[in-house]
Amino acid sequence: xxxxxxxxxxxxxxxxxxxxxxxxxxxxxxxxxxxxxxxxxxxxxxxxxxxxxxxxxxxxxxxxxxxxxxxxxxxxxxxxxxxxxxxxxxxxxxxxxxxxxxxxxxxxxxxx
Amino acid sequence: xxxxxxxxxxxxxxxxxxxxxxxxxxxxxxxxxxxxxxxxxxxxxxxxxxxxxxxxxxxxxxxxxxxxxxxxxxxxxxxxxxxxxxxxxxxxxxxxxxxxxxxxxxxxxxxxxxxxxxxxxxxxxxxxxxxxxxxxxxxxxxxxxxxxxxxxxxxxxxxxxxxxxxxxxxxxxxxxxxxxxxxxxxxxxxxxxxxxxxxxxxxxxxxxxxxxxxxxxxxxxxxxxxxxxxxxxxxxxxxxxxxxxxxxxxxxxxxxxxxxxxxxxxxxxxxxxxxxxxxxxxxxxxxxxxxxxxxxxxxxxxxxxxxxxxxxxxxxxxxxxxxxxxxxxxxxxxxxxxxxxxxxxxxxxxxxxxxxxx
Numbered sequence: 001x002x003x004x005x006x007x008x009x010x011x012x013x014x015x016x017x018x019x020x021x022x023x024x025x026x027x028x029x030x031x032x033x034x035x036x037x038x039x040x041x042x043x044x045x046x047x048x049x050x051x052x053x054x055x056x057x058x059x060x061x062x063x064x065x066x067x068x069x070x071x072x073x074x075x076x077x078x079x080x081x082x083x084x085x086x087x088x089x090x091x092x093x094x095x096x097x098x099x100x101x102x103x104x105x106x107x108x109x110x111x112x
Numbered sequence: 113x114x115x116x117x118x119x120x121x122x123x124x125x126x127x128x129x130x131x132x133x134x135x136x137x138x139x140x141x142x143x144x145x146x147x148x149x150x151x152x153x154x155x156x157x158x159x160x161x162x163x164x165x166x167x168x169x170x171x172x173x174x175x176x177x178x179x180x181x182x183x184x185x186x187x188x189x190x191x192x193x194x195x196x197x198x199x200x201x202x203x204x205x206x207x208x209x210x211x212x213x214x215x216x217x218x219x220x221x222x223x224x225x226x227x228x229x230x231x232x233x234x235x236x237x238x239x240x241x242x243x244x245x246x247x248x249x250x251x252x253x254x255x256x257x258x259x260x261x262x263x264x265x266x267x268x269x270x271x272x273x274x275x276x277x278x279x280x281x282x283x284x285x286x287x288x289x290x291x292x293x294x295x296x297x298x299x300x301x302x303x304x305x306x307x308x309x310x311x312x313x314x315x316x317x318x319x320x321x322x323x324x325x326x327x328x329x330x331x332x333x334x335x336x337x338x339x340x341x342x343x344x345x346x347x348x349x350x351x352x353x354x355x356x357x358x359x360x361x362x363x364x365x366x367x368x369x370x371x372x373x374x375x376x377x378x379x380x381x382x383x384x385x386x387x388x389x390x391x392x393x394x395x396x397x398x399x400x401x402x403x404x405x406x407x408x409x410x411x412x413x414x415x416x417x418x419x420x421x422x423x424x425x426x427x428x429x430x431x432x433x434x435x436x437x438x439x440x441x442x443x444x445x446x447x448x449x450x451x452x453x454x455x456x457x458x459x460x461x462x463x464x465x466x467x468x469x470x
Contacts, residue, residue, distance in 0.1 A: 016321045016334075018406070019432035021417045035404065035415065040339030042404055063321035066440055067432075074156075088149040098157050 001047040003034070007057035007064075010036050015043065017063055022071045024099065028052050030077055053078035074098040114142060119454065121150050126224065128465035132442070132458065139451045144443045152469040159429040164190055164264060164398060167426060171416075172258050174431060175467045177220065180213045181409040182416075182431070183262040188342060189405035189418040190264050194398050201388045202266035203344040204381050208277075209252070209261050210343070210407070211374040211381075215284065216245045217410035218367045218374075221462045222292065225364065228456045229305045234295055241287055248280050266391025274382045281382070285375035293368050306361035310445040310457035313358055317441070324412020325370065326438050326461045329355045329362035336408040348380050360460040367462075398422070409434050411462050433467035 010017070018035040025031045029049055036043040047054070056079035058065045068079045073088050076096030120131035129150035135143040155174050159167045171182045184206055191198060198206075223238030246256045252271055253259035261267050271277060296302055312322070317330035327334050335352045337345040353369035355362035402419040412434030419428040438461045445457050 014318070016318075018321075018413065018415050019417075019430070019436075021428070021430040023419070023428040033417070035417070040336070042340075042406070044404060061321075062319055063437060063440070066436060070436075088147075088152075097154070 001045065003047060003055050003057055004060060006034065006045060007060040010038075010043075011061055013038060017057075017061055017067070018042070020064065020067045020071060022075050022077060024075065030075055032071070032077070049077055052076070053080050055080050056082035058082050113137075117451070121147070126459060126463070126465075130463070130465045132446075132454070134446065134451065134454060136451055141446045141449050141451060141454065144446050146439065146443060148439065148465065149469045151466050155470045156429050156431055160426055163424040164396065164426065167429065168263065169260070171429075171431065172260065174433065174470055175464055176257055177217050177464060178213060178409045178411065178414070178467070179258045180209050180261055181407055181414050183260075184210060184343075185405045185407040185414050185416045186418070186429075187262045187264050188407070189403045189416045190396070190398060192403040192405060193401050193418060193420055194264070194396050196265045196392055196396065198266055198343075199389045199392065200344070200386050202390045204347075204385050205267045205269075205271055205390060206262065206343040207345060207348070207381050208271065208378050209249070209259060209267075211378045212245060212249055213259075214374045214410045215371055215378075216242050216249070217462075218371050219245060221367060221410075221459075222296070222364070225456070225459055226302075228459055229302055231299070231301060234292070234299075234302075237292060237295075241284055241292070244280055244284065248277055252277070263391060264396050265393060266389070268391070270390055271382075271385070274385055278379060278382045281375050281378045285372060285379075288368065288372050288375065293372070296364055296368055302364075303361065305453075305456060306359065306364055306460075308357075308359050308361075309449060309453045310360045310460055311358050312441055312445055314356070316444055317358070320441050320444075321437050322412075322441055323434050323437055324409070325363055325366045326412065326441070328353065329366045330358035331356040334413070336406055336413055340406065342405075342407060344381065345377075347384065348377050350377050360456060363460045398424070398426075402428075411435055411464060411467075412438060431470055433464065433470065435461075435464045435468045439463055439468060 015036040015038040018037050021033040022030050033046045071077050072095050114137045117134045121129040131147035133145040134141050168183050171186045172179045174182045219238050219242035223235045226234035250256050253261050312330045314331040317327050317332045333354045338352050350373045353366050355366050398420045400422040405416050407414050415432035417430035418426050421427045442458050446454050
């Protein structure tokens, strides 16, 4: 699916992006669902990432900015065509905290 | 010369961690950067490792104020997946609890706003009202905060004495109409602090997908109780207050009018409360599939996505709280504002940081 074209069409139709859902389908690939609201009706559009990345729609629909950042934090999905701000969580951490192979780094070397 | 002022992570007006870095020229805000997620708990991740009944108890802890709304929305999503129909009496009880929760949330907010404005008397008045509301909720559910009322397929507890609840709700409505609304709408201090500051235009509200009272104060009439009715909302008569000026004062007005509407809805629901069972079968089998549910929380639309693989543990639970979409616009609201107004503008969207972090 051409997500940028979808974002343009939905914005023109005065639809509101409720949120985006991501989850890992196979190793390194994610299913991304765009949940739009059009006058009270939900329109859910699903697509897959390509090598863990997907075009960003933050420039077309500004409300998707934090949603994309959150998905990047949780699943390390790369959103192309936008700058990658530091993580919402600890800015020094690496993304992907919801992934099974994620390891918490103990940078301070202290025992917890 | 411009300088940067860090506000937070412990915010001066609200007791939750959130950081706003404000760039100022003199006392005028030129830019702001927001930092969130100081109380991240990974609720979504945990919910995918609990069975459905355990997940209900877990999602109730997403928020300490709109806790009932989270269980309601999660249960509705699972009911949709399992093809369960909820008894009519349970639908009405769900509305009553949801509206009582909206009243406590808005009363809390009005009190906090009054305190930030510097009006302690109104703070005490609002918290006095809220105390009575929490008493009702305690009488019904046994709890003041996490009511544990919703279960998959219905509600856990009966409202055994509707007349007693009705009397208190009528008293609350009278207090709102005779005391709280006149003070907020006519007092010179409140008008001077709230009018014309933190303006969010209708165009920006639409572009940023803002929800709830924040959107309705900017002329965007989004209310799921009206647009996509759930529970027993389609059986009740109510108005959706909408203001057009988009400033802090409009947000105050919208919330106060909503409180009166909530009282009216509870009164109607209590009078119409039909007899019958309050919950369905004890054990629910959830077939593979995915479902989406949305409810109107006190702060706006709450969204749940639940996917199932047929086991007793959800495959994916996605939670989107209203504060997550309302908070980015604070940056737009504070641009050009006076530094002293920043705490009030920030509080005017009724942000919930624990919801945002999840």
